[in-house]
Amino acid sequence: MQDLSPQQNDQTGIDEAIVSGILSARIRPGTRLGESEVASLFSVSRTRVREAMMRLEQRGIVKVSPRRGWFVVEPSAEEAMMVYAARRVIEAGLLRGMEELTTNGRDRLHAHLAEEKAAIAAGDRQRLTCLMGDFHIRIAELSGNTILVEILRDLTARTILISLLYQSEFHAMQSHLGHCRIVAAMEEGDFLKAAALSVDHLDEVETGLDLTRRPDPLADLRHSLSLPPQTAAAPSNAPRKAKP
Amino acid sequence: MQDLSPQQNDQTGIDEAIVSGILSARIRPGTRLGESEVASLFSVSRTRVREAMMRLEQRGIVKVSPRRGWFVVEPSAEEAMMVYAARRVIEAGLLRGMEELTTNGRDRLHAHLAEEKAAIAAGDRQRLTCLMGDFHIRIAELSGNTILVEILRDLTARTILISLLYQSEFHAMQSHLGHCRIVAAMEEGDFLKAAALSVDHLDEVETGLDLTRRPDPLADLRHSLSLPPQTAAAPSNAPRKAKP
DNA sequence: CTTTCTAAGCTTGTATGCAAGACTTGTCGC
DNA sequence: GCGACAAGTCTTGCATACAAGCTTAGAAAG
Numbered sequence: 001m002q003d004l005s006p007q008q009n010d011q012t013g014i015d016e017a018i019v020s021g022i023l024s025a026r027i028r029p030g031t032r033l034g035e036s037e038v039a040s041l042f043s044v045s046r047t048r049v050r051e052a053m054m055r056l057e058q059r060g061i062v063k064v065s066p067r068r069g070w071f072v073v074e075p076s077a078e079e080a081m082m083v084y085a086a087r088r089v090i091e092a093g094l095l096r097g098m099e100e101l102t103t104n105g106r107d108r109l110h111a112h113l114a115e116e117k118a119a120i121a122a123g124d125r126q127r128l129t130c131l132m133g134d135f136h137i138r139i140a141e142l143s144g145n146t147i148l149v150e151i152l153r154d155l156t157a158r159t160i161l162i163s164l165l166y167q168s169e170f171h172a173m174q175s176h177l178g179h180c181r182i183v184a185a186m187e188e189g190d191f192l193k194a195a196a197l198s199v200d201h202l203d204e205v206e207t208g209l210d211l212t213r214r215p216d217p218l219a220d221l222r223h224s225l226s227l228p229p230q231t232a233a234a235p236s237n238a239p240r241k242a243k244p
Numbered sequence: 245m246q247d248l249s250p251q252q253n254d255q256t257g258i259d260e261a262i263v264s265g266i267l268s269a270r271i272r273p274g275t276r277l278g279e280s281e282v283a284s285l286f287s288v289s290r291t292r293v294r295e296a297m298m299r300l301e302q303r304g305i306v307k308v309s310p311r312r313g314w315f316v317v318e319p320s321a322e323e324a325m326m327v328y329a330a331r332r333v334i335e336a337g338l339l340r341g342m343e344e345l346t347t348n349g350r351d352r353l354h355a356h357l358a359e360e361k362a363a364i365a366a367g368d369r370q371r372l373t374c375l376m377g378d379f380h381i382r383i384a385e386l387s388g389n390t391i392l393v394e395i396l397r398d399l400t401a402r403t404i405l406i407s408l409l410y411q412s413e414f415h416a417m418q419s420h421l422g423h424c425r426i427v428a429a430m431e432e433g434d435f436l437k438a439a440a441l442s443v444d445h446l447d448e449v450e451t452g453l454d455l456t457r458r459p460d461p462l463a464d465l466r467h468s469l470s471l472p473p474q475t476a477a478a479p480s481n482a483p484r485k486a487k488p
Numbered sequence: 489c490t491t492t493c494t495a496a497g498c499t500t501g502t503a504t505g506c507a508a509g510a511c512t513t514g515t516c517g518c
Numbered sequence: 519g520c521g522a523c524a525a526g527t528c529t530t531g532c533a534t535a536c537a538a539g540c541t542t543a544g545a546a547a548g
Contacts, residue, residue: 045533051298056301066501067539086391093337147330289503311509311530
């Protein structure tokens with residue numbers, strides 16, 4: 001397993017270290033997170049790791065398979081649709097209820113869009129994944145409602161896991177333009193339009209998923225061997241083992 | 245402390261037993277939930293209680309005060325407003341996005357309204373509190389989105405804690421009528437109207453709160469001594485101790 | 489060569505023990 | 519009478535130990 005977090009993250013807590021690893025797509029769905037393994041990484045006992053896992057399970061980020069271990073969730077197609085539906089409901093609701101965009105808020109959004117642009121230019125895909133999710137959290141932060149921010153943060157984490165599972169290619173530019181359009185509408189003060197654009201944007205991303213693709217049980221091995229990812233052409237009848 | 249749950253709840257888990265106690269207003273905000281105390285109630289070790297508490301803390305239902313104990317949250321006025329704002333966003337978003345009311349769904353809602361009516365007639369306040377919160381969960385269930393259902397369930401739990409802290413009197417009939425109006429709009433197929441009514445309903449309930457009232461640290465003692473509840477007339481400058 | 493059964497190893501599940509800190513209460517000094 | 523202080527008690531924080539079950543590797547039989 002790759003190092004799931006820098007050492008300094010001991011301060012911020014095990015939970016956030018793992019979530020941060022997911023948000024930046026360093027941790028893949030289905031990754032096993034053994035208690036003793038994580039415990040030694042953070043130089044603590046299994047007890048604290050377990051407590052962190054319990055919290056993460058509550059947040060829908062990891063799941064436990066009894067006596068087998070903890071795993072980063074691999075959302076099913078159904079769950080994926082629910083996550084997107086929930087995000088549509090919440091984000092659209094947020095924007096619709098917004099009344100004004102403060103100059104401070106506008107600056108933050110512009111700064112974020114600039115970061116997106118820079119990451120696209122640099123081709124830093126990991127950073128890009130993180131930023132694309134963060135955009136929606138930034139919007140929630142404008143409302144000042146920390147409850148909704150936390151909810152959206154967890155949904156974003158799940159979204160990233162979903163895209164790692166079902167997204168064949170990542171149209172970063174398309175998403176970026178979507179974000180720009182939303183911000184533009186907000187600057188016009190037309191929050192209903194922003195809400196509609198947000199729904200469209202999420203629809204667009206969801207449509208880009210291939211939800212028929214079964215989660216690939218060999219993904220991590222494939223990745224370790226530097227093989228190309230599973231092609232969308234042969235999704236369902238891929239052989240379990242390679243025949244010689 | 246009153247028995248916070250029937251013995252049979254051992255099966256459903258400690259978490260849900262406590263949440264159920266809150267949803268039915270048997271557990272007041274600020275209640276201390278000592279680890280050993282709860283552990284002996286459920287005949288388990290502190291370990292499992294601790295795990296349950298961790299999950300409940302993540303859900304915003306309990307808080308830990310270091311080396312002092314676990315307490316059912318006492319939402320501040322700010323948090324209270326955030327909870328209501330979040331509920332407005334989610335519930336309105338849900339209704340707005342709904343497209344049809346199935347006959348099954350209609351039956352469920354009617355059954356629920358009938359239960360509310362019966363509880364009002366019977367004057368069963370505890371049951372009523374539970375039902376009033378459940379109504380909104382029923383609506384979320386119609387969407388089939390279990391993620392949103394779980395989110396709303398936790399928000400409802402917090403709402404009940406809020407009303408126990410800040411609601412001087414409980415206008416059950418008013419809330420019931422609000423629910424009836426929402427269902428009526430849904431039956432007409434006018435989900436935008438239902439959404440608007442839902443926002444109005446939540447506004448109405450929130451307006452009925454007295455958010456200036458400070459949480460009463462002596463509430464449980466007062467209750468134990470059968471003294472009358474703190475009057476709203478002298479909220480802030482009430483003496484810490486009675487002067488002889 | 490294939491299949492089946494068994495046993496060992498590794499993983500989580502749960503309890504318990506000890507340590508550190510906070511609050512209470514009793515006592516002493518003023 | 520009143521305030522400060524200190525010991526004791528009670529609480530959580532954390533680590534460790536043991537039990538139970540899943541997985542897998544290896545041996546044996548067909």
